Amino acid sequence: MSALLTVKNLRATVAGQQVVEDVSFEVPATGVTAVLGRNGVGKSSTLKGILGLYDRTGEVTFDGARIDREPTHRIVQSGIAYVPEDREVFTMLTVEENLTLAARQAQPRWDFVHALFPELAQRAKQRAGTLSGGQQQMVSLARALINDNRLLMVDEPTKGLAPKIVNEVGEALAEASTSVPILLVEQNLKVIKRLADRVVVIDAGRVVHTGPAGELLDDPDRIQRLLGVSTEAHDTREAHP
Amino acid sequence: MSTFVLLLITGLGLGALYFLIASGLSLIYGLMGVLNFAHGSFLTLAAFAGFEVGRRVGISTWTGLFLSLLVGAVVGAVFAALTELLLIRPLYKRHIEQVLVTVGLSLATVALFEGIWGPDPIFMQASGWMRQTTDILGAPIPNDRFVSIAAALLVLGGLVLFLNKTRYGLIIRAGVENRAMVTALGIDVRKAFTLVFTIGGVAAGIGGVLASHYFGYVSPLLGGSLLIFAFIVTVIGGMGSLAGAAIASVLVAVLQQFANFYLGVGDLIVVLLLAVVLLVRPQGLLGKAAA
Ligand SMILES: Nc1ncnc2c1ncn2[C@@H]1O[C@H](COP(=O)(O)OP(=O)(O)O)[C@@H](O)[C@H]1O
Ligand SMILES: [Mg+2]
Numbered sequence: 001m002s003a004l005l006t007v008k009n010l011r012a013t014v015a016g017q018q019v020v021e022d023v024s025f026e027v028p029a030t031g032v033t034a035v036l037g038r039n040g041v042g043k044s045s046t047l048k049g050i051l052g053l054y055d056r057t058g059e060v061t062f063d064g065a066r067i068d069r070e071p072t073h074r075i076v077q078s079g080i081a082y083v084p085e086d087r088e089v090f091t092m093l094t095v096e097e098n099l100t101l102a103a104r105q106a107q108p109r110w111d112f113v114h115a116l117f118p119e120l121a122q123r124a125k126q127r128a129g130t131l132s133g134g135q136q137q138m139v140s141l142a143r144a145l146i147n148d149n150r151l152l153m154v155d156e157p158t159k160g161l162a163p164k165i166v167n168e169v170g171e172a173l174a175e176a177s178t179s180v181p182i183l184l185v186e187q188n189l190k191v192i193k194r195l196a197d198r199v200v201v202i203d204a205g206r207v208v209h210t211g212p213a214g215e216l217l218d219d220p221d222r223i224q225r226l227l228g229v230s231t232e233a234h235d236t237r238e239a240h241p
Numbered sequence: 242m243s244t245f246v247l248l249l250i251t252g253l254g255l256g257a258l259y260f261l262i263a264s265g266l267s268l269i270y271g272l273m274g275v276l277n278f279a280h281g282s283f284l285t286l287a288a289f290a291g292f293e294v295g296r297r298v299g300i301s302t303w304t305g306l307f308l309s310l311l312v313g314a315v316v317g318a319v320f321a322a323l324t325e326l327l328l329i330r331p332l333y334k335r336h337i338e339q340v341l342v343t344v345g346l347s348l349a350t351v352a353l354f355e356g357i358w359g360p361d362p363i364f365m366q367a368s369g370w371m372r373q374t375t376d377i378l379g380a381p382i383p384n385d386r387f388v389s390i391a392a393a394l395l396v397l398g399g400l401v402l403f404l405n406k407t408r409y410g411l412i413i414r415a416g417v418e419n420r421a422m423v424t425a426l427g428i429d430v431r432k433a434f435t436l437v438f439t440i441g442g443v444a445a446g447i448g449g450v451l452a453s454h455y456f457g458y459v460s461p462l463l464g465g466s467l468l469i470f471a472f473i474v475t476v477i478g479g480m481g482s483l484a485g486a487a488i489a490s491v492l493v494a495v496l497q498q499f500a501n502f503y504l505g506v507g508d509l510i511v512v513l514l515l516a517v518v519l520l521v522r523p524q525g526l527l528g529k530a531a532a
Binding site: 051053071072073076077082084088090091092093097100101102104143147 | 408411412414415418419421422423424425426427428429430
């Protein structure tokens with residue numbers, strides 16, 4: 001099976017500093033590909049480089065077409081939805097306005113989004129800035145899911161959320177992954193175990209491991225070596241305060 | 242009492258002019274992060290265009306007034322849109338260069354206007370209703386003040402409707418908060434850039450024609466002198482906040498009028514107010530705090 005997204009020798013810079021050294025990996029057209037790595041190794045910057053939010057060089061191919069010279073809005077229009085780290089909802093806009101802004105197609109998937117997150121329908125007129133972290137994450141996910149996409153890129157969706165909400169977000173991603181492939185940056189090993197089919201491990205701006213998720217997750221020594229955590233700690237962030 | 246009323250309404254009239262400039266400045270800065278030093282030139286060219294129309298159609302007639310306002314608005318819009326498309330857009334994401342290019346444009350256009358209309362103020366030989374006064378509580382108020390206030394209120398109302406009821410308004414409000422995220426939702430934010438410039442140009446154009454009535458003359462320096470106060474208004478109101486610009490326009494202009502009349506130091510008071518705001522609330526009255 002040929003890859004949906006191919007990243008080859010990606011380098012990204014921001015504020016004159018190189019934040020992605022040399023990253024290459026592939027994302028197949030189905031399932032969840034998880035990107036792992038310690039804090040600050042360049043996972044978020046890799047996503048931003050793919051999207052053109054950071055200046056980048058290298059080759060990025062999406063469904064056979066080069067996208068590494070395209071502006072961000074075109075890349076997203078071509079079917080790559082992005083759920084950023086820290087959610088980045090528009091705090092001054094209502095929930096409904098956040099979603100309306102994101103909806104690009106003639107028939108936005110309001111029903112799907114509201115079925116997935118019923119709270120968002122109830123809170124349609126509420127300003128997003130007044131929502132809890134978990135609710136904001138739902139807005140951010142809903143902004144991506146309201147369109148039919150060909151790939152979701154989701155950056156640490158469970159960061160800073162209470163365990164119950166982490167489960168809900170995991171549930172929503174599992175549901176979404178049945179119809180669209182996901183490139184998921186995540187540090188919570190429980191969530192990764194539940195969702196990921198494959199893993200890409202980044203360290204110091206380079207890919208240091210790729211393979212099936214199970215193979216890595218069943219190998220505590222390897223996890224310890226690559227991520228600096230023991231499998232007893234469910235969340236790598238707990239090991240790195 | 243009549244002095245108080247006169248100062249207050251004259252202040253409101255001046256505040257209206259400030260708002261017509263500051264609203265565009267604030268939206269442009271809020272969305273694009275560009276301090277537009279060329280904004281005064283939009284106003285000046287529109288004022289000259291309105292003046293030329295008035296000269297031909299009859300500056301003291303209603304037709305002349307409305308036609309000059311219309312032409313001023315169109316000239317401001319076209320000038321602003323071309324500035325964005327030809328000078329700002331090619332420097333996308335290079336904010337310092339963008340600001341420098343607006344500084345250059347403002348200097349060059351002042352020289353150009355001097356070449357065409359001469360360096361000295363041209364006083365307007367207007368008579369008719371705009372030059373007459375209406376008594377409000379015993380104070381004789383020049384009628385052009387009312388027109389300025391009404392125009393500013395119309396522009397404010399139109400902008401509020403536009404920002405809250407249209408898709409582009411939504412894009413602009415979102416972009417003021419987080420421009421990168423707007424592009425990451427698949428939206429070409431550059432179209433909104435051209436749009437805010439154009440809207441700012443319309444408001445400044447109307448302001449230019451009204452300013453020429455308020456001061457009774459047109460001059461190549463008309464825009465530049467108002468721009469300084471409009472910048473101050475924008476900073477006090479909070480960069481990117483339309484409501485902030487409206488409140489600060491009135492506050493600054495009324496304060497300026499009263500301080501000028503009673504103390505003779507209106508401009509100094511404005512600068513002091515700016516200093517106080519910068520010390521106590523650097524993000525401005527309604528601006529969002531820097532992250
Ligand atoms: N906008 C930015 N400005 C300056 N440095 C940045 C920026 N974004 C990322 N970096 C730096 O790049 C490195 C990688 O960051 P990031 O991609 O966020 O890591 P991760 O997502 O793996 O935690 C870090 O050293 C971080 O400090
Ligand atoms: Mg990150």
